[in-house]
Amino acid sequence: MTDKDFDLSRRSFIDRVLMATAGAGMAAAAPWASAAALAAPMAKGDRVRLGVIGTGDRGRALIQNIAKTRNCTVAAICDNFELHLAKGRALVDASTRAFTDHRAMLDAGGLDAVVIATPLDGHKQHSFDAFDAGLHVWCEKAMARTIDDCGAMVKKSQDSGKLLQIGHQRMFKPTYLNAVRRAKEGEIGAITQIRASWHRQSSWRRPVPAGATDRQINWRLYRDSSAGLMTELATHQIQVGNLFFDAVPTRVMGSGSICFWKDGREVYDHVALIYEYAGGRKLIYTSLLNNARYGCEEQIQGSKGTIEPELGRIYQELPPKELALLRMQADVASGHKRTVPIGGATWFAELPVTTPGDSLGWGEYDETMLQFEGFGEAVRTGKPLPGLLSQAYYASVASLLGEQAMDSSQILNWPTSLVAT
Amino acid sequence: MADVVRFASMGTRVELHRFGAGEDDALTAAQHAIEAVDDALTIHRPSATTALNERLMAGKGAAIDDALLFDALVKIEELHASTLGLFDPAADRRFASAGWSAIAFDRGAARVEVSQPVALDFGGLGKGFALDRACAVLREKGVVSACLSAGESSIAVVGEHPLGGGWPFAIPSPLRPDEILVEIELTDESVSISSTVGAGTAAPERAAMIRPADATIVSVPRCSVAIDRLGAHAEAMSTALLVADEDRAERLLNGDRTRRFRFDFPCGAAIPD
Numbered sequence: 156m157t158d159k160d161f162d163l164s165r166r167s168f169i170d171r172v173l174m175a176t177a178g179a180g181m182a183a184a185a186p187w188a189s190a191a192a193l194a195a196p197m198a199k200g201d202r203v204r205l206g207v208i209g210t211g212d213r214g215r216a217l218i219q220n221i222a223k224t225r226n227c228t229v230a231a232i233c234d235n236f237e238l239h240l241a242k243g244r245a246l247v248d249a250s251t252r253a254f255t256d257h258r259a260m261l262d263a264g265g266l267d268a269v270v271i272a273t274p275l276d277g278h279k280q281h282s283f284d285a286f287d288a289g290l291h292v293w294c295e296k297a298m299a300r301t302i303d304d305c306g307a308m309v310k311k312s313q314d315s316g317k318l319l320q321i322g323h324q325r326m327f328k329p330t331y332l333n334a335v336r337r338a339k340e341g342e343i344g345a346i347t348q349i350r351a352s353w354h355r356q357s358s359w360r361r362p363v364p365a366g367a368t369d370r371q372i373n374w375r376l377y378r379d380s381s382a383g384l385m386t387e388l389a390t391h392q393i394q395v396g397n398l399f400f401d402a403v404p405t406r407v408m409g410s411g412s413i414c415f416w417k418d419g420r421e422v423y424d425h426v427a428l429i430y431e432y433a434g435g436r437k438l439i440y441t442s443l444l445n446n447a448r449y450g451c452e453e454q455i456q457g458s459k460g461t462i463e464p465e466l467g468r469i470y471q472e473l474p475p476k477e478l479a480l481l482r483m484q485a486d487v488a489s490g491h492k493r494t495v496p497i498g499g500a501t502w503f504a505e506l507p508v509t510t511p512g513d514s515l516g517w518g519e520y521d522e523t524m525l526q527f528e529g530f531g532e533a534v535r536t537g538k539p540l541p542g543l544l545s546q547a548y549y550a551s552v553a554s555l556l557g558e559q560a561m562d563s564s565q566i567l568n569w570p571t572s573l574v575a576t
Numbered sequence: 577m578a579d580v581v582r583f584a585s586m587g588t589r590v591e592l593h594r595f596g597a598g599e600d601d602a603l604t605a606a607q608h609a610i611e612a613v614d615d616a617l618t619i620h621r622p623s624a625t626t627a628l629n630e631r632l633m634a635g636k637g638a639a640i641d642d643a644l645l646f647d648a649l650v651k652i653e654e655l656h657a658s659t660l661g662l663f664d665p666a667a668d669r670r671f672a673s674a675g676w677s678a679i680a681f682d683r684g685a686a687r688v689e690v691s692q693p694v695a696l697d698f699g700g701l702g703k704g705f706a707l708d709r710a711c712a713v714l715r716e717k718g719v720v721s722a723c724l725s726a727g728e729s730s731i732a733v734v735g736e737h738p739l740g741g742g743w744p745f746a747i748p749s750p751l752r753p754d755e756i757l758v759e760i761e762l763t764d765e766s767v768s769i770s771s772t773v774g775a776g777t778a779a780p781e782r783a784a785m786i787r788p789a790d791a792t793i794v795s796v797p798r799c800s801v802a803i804d805r806l807g808a809h810a811e812a813m814s815t816a817l818l819v820a821d822e823d824r825a826e827r828l829l830n831g832d833r834t835r836r837f838r839f840d841f842p843c844g845a846a847i848p849d
């Protein structure tokens with residue numbers, strides 16, 4: 156892609172975000188997105204200087220996205236595993252400093268903010284160290300390994316007067332934003348249930364390269380470092396649920412098991428949960444690792460229609476067929492003998508409706524870039540993207556509360572002791 | 577009194593409406609009769625029929641222990657003959673030579689033998705057959721006026737309309753629901769409607785209409801209607817009318833022009849505007 160092509164597709168992406176977020180309802184529902192789309196470009200020398208901690212899979216994807224922004228730049232990278240650091244180096248200028256210890260990177264100075272893409276159990280320490288060094292923090296989801304640590308990160312950011320932004324890219328994706336707008340405008344009626352799933356056909360186990368340990372590479376599979384499917388996958392979708400319900404859950408119940416991949420892992424490979432929301436609304440969530448037929452999707456189910464944002468489709472409920480035989484009952488009761496029309500459309504058992512629906516109307520583009528333009532703008536103005544941190548905080552809390560509900564086989568209420576955002 | 581039960585059975589929605597006299601549990605008993613037929617004749621879950629089919633597909637004979645299945649086979653033998661061989665629940669798109677003629681049904685011994693692998697599909701008979709049994713139960717229970725529908729393509733009535741006289745029905749065009757193909761009146765009768773076009777034909781469990789002579793699928797846009805004392809007969813006749821060539825269709829229609837109908841739609845009419 157030439158720079159000019161890129162600029163064009165970038166422009167149309169941002170136009171889409173702006174169109175999706177236009178309107179009073181959306182400004183309240185996803186205010187962060189329009190703020191990010193309006194980010195001012197900055198001259199190369201003035202850009203927000205980021206130090207990336209963790210150049211594993213995600214960290215490297217982030218580095219590539221940061222390079223596409225017009226207001227951020229990667230000024231330093233850090234990874235304590237030499238092989239991954241080398242892969243990170245390959246993506247940045249030779250002049251970009253590289254460290255194996257994040258404290259050394261912080262001490263070296265020359266940064267405005269850090270980007271944290273380390274395993275979940277490192278997020279709290281790495282963000283605390285960055286705040287202590289007087290820097291802003293952009294941290295990958297989920298926030299931290301415990302609900303308390305998530306709150307501590309929010310509090311630390313408030314106390315140090317530095318920004319904390321968490322990476323949940325769906326909050327910047329035009330398809331999602333447009334879906335929320337259409338839902339807010341009432342197109343699918345009252346939303347009473349969301350069925351979300353992330354189903355994969357994969358052990359989720361990565362090969363361990365020479366010089367590394369299994370726990371280091373496969374940190375997702377061990378309880379010290381991860382809540383498994385809950386923090387790695389469910390957070391994204393619970394956040395989508397909260398966004399469409401415009402609320403946080405009131406309580407959660409669930410069941411988790413190591414059901415298929417009995418390979419020494421400690422985290423569940425099967426989870427099924429119900430998150431309740433005020434008014435009896437529900438998010439029904441499942442994630443598993445040995446059947447990919449239903450993939451990753453959130454089915455937003457309203458009284459007038461359904462939205463499936465991953466597929467980018469919206470479906471209207473079919474109007475109920477007028478039941479001729481039912482009318483016959485009323486006719487007879489009123490002493491009226493009327494011909495009954497029959498045999499048109501046969502009424503079949505209540506099988507799934509497979510109508511194709513309509514497109515939500517937005518193409519693909521990498522929304523991860525926009526997250527950073529938004530972050531860059533927040534750093535420049537010193538003002539956080541409105542509403543975004545609480546979205547992330549509540550999504551992380553909900554995923555961890557779900558883990559607790561499954562571990563304890565109890566129905567757990569939404570915590571009352573959360574830090575005010 | 578007037579009451580109604582609605583439930584899913586025979587792969588469709590069934591409604592039983594009763595008006596006036598009869599025992600309190602008449603509709604429930606009729607529902608059970610329909611469900612029993614579904615249990616015996618379904619090929620969508622394990623049943624007496626799937627057990628039989630397993631043997632027949634292996635080219636083996638089998639004893640018929642299930643009373644309902646036995647009765648259904650008796651019916652089929654009769655209806656295969658009375659529809660010039662056009663109603664054939666053993667016709668198979670995969671093997672042109674498969675069909676009822678490959679089956680020897682010995683009523684006395686309650687056994688079936690086959691000359692080649694075949695499988696039975698009661699889809700074209702089951703709904704009418706089940707409604708007949710339900711009507712019989714209702715009559716036994718003292719019901720004098722009732723209307724039974726299985727997916728609206730099979731209707732049976734017991735007695736007269738609650739306001740007197742026959743039950744008036746209109747059969748709309750499957751392609752243009754605002755156009756009426758024919759209006760009929762039923763008293764103690766059944767009607768069956770078969771169609772190669774229209775909303776119902778796209779439903780997932782619906783099998784295509786197969787012409788027994790050469791096992792090809794009937795694809796011309798067409799709709800047939802048959803009225804009979806018995807639902808099973810109406811069912812077999814509407815299927816036969818749908819798959820018949822011109823010649824045999826004429827012969828069947830001539831049997832009773834007031835109770836058998838066949839409507840051919842212009843080709844290309846399949847897509848309603």
Ligand SMILES: NC(=O)c1ccc[n+]([C@@H]2O[C@H](COP(=O)([O-])OP(=O)(O)OC[C@H]3O[C@@H](n4cnc5c(N)ncnc54)[C@H](O)[C@@H]3O)[C@@H](O)[C@H]2O)c1
Pocket residue numbers: 208209210211212213214233234235236239255256257271272273274275277295296297322323324371372386387
């Ligand atoms: N938003 C998304 O869609 C998305 C996708 C994938 C991963 N993630 C998140 O990104 C984070 C990283 O995931 P990943 O798949 O890249 O894992 P990974 O294991 O590939 O990468 C983690 C990297 O951190 C390094 N690291 C560990 N401890 C360190 C320390 N103390 N100092 C410096 N480096 C250290 C590791 O060596 C490794 O290279 C996780 O929080 C994960 O949830 C988010």
